[in-house]
Amino acid sequence: MFSVIAYQAGYATSVSQLFHDAIHAIDEVHYSFEDKSAWSSKPRSAYHWHKRMSRSKAWLMIDESMLIDGQPKCCGFINIETGFYTQGYIDSLYVHPAYQGKGIAKTLYQTLEQWVVEQGYRELTVDASSLSKALFLSQGFKLCHRSYQEKRGRVIMGYLMKKLL
Template sequence: MYKLIPYQKDYAADIAVLSHLAIRNIADDQYSVEETSAWSFAPRSSYHWHKRLSQSKTWLMIDERIEYAGKPVCCGFINIETGFASKGYIDSLYVHPDYQGQGIAKRLYLAIEEWALAQGYPSLLVDASKLSKPLFESQGFKLRHRSYQEKRAVIIMGYYMEKTLSQS
């Protein structure tokens, strides 16, 4: 049914749409329409997403039951920065609105954590949204401080969180 795979370039356009839909479908009690519109005014280009995801470690969750354009549908993705300055920073975690509430975000996160442990990363960091904060808290992340990002002249609040990884 669902399968975790490494990032593949032919999914870049799907990811552009998926991330846009995930943001624009956040409930108004989490972020206002003004905030979600500023956060994702329109889907970013597939070039943008390919460049961003190919420069980090990225996993996709695909639904093998449904095909679109000759390949299984991507229903979620996560990526972690691997560069020196931002090593261990979870950059993106998005699940398509039609697949939310099915444990996909947790499965994607657990893949990242397992990989980070194998790499010897001492901790993971994330700038969690109001929507993703409970997931990260349930996985042992602790709040370091609130964070604020300006997008299209709108301030969007989040939570900068960290989890120390135990090497056992």
């Protein structure tokens, strides 16, 4: 059974490993081995992820049927920036490779959208990967233009997308 919960500090290590595993599971049709290695050369610290998630509004998808160290397994996460200049920017959306294709990303996104509507946000933006572009299009986002992020000397291509609420 799956549940969406608010981010909790005890999941920071799981989030870090999930991020790394999800990046490296991307088919090389989308991003090369070198791109993926620049994007995530190794899992970042739990401290890094806790700080990143707690400075934004974040949710986790957990698998209550799979316990790891006594807590349900984190199988996906999403977070959105809430600061004045970055409000409405979707920072991350990742699903563990073993759970992809089960509607988890869509459920996490819909949880986020419901929250932002309740908060009165007027728009959402995201730098979508070539892999997540289709999901965001299916949720009503419009493509603004290609975007590029530099990671460890490599330029990673994506798509800046926007949705008016």
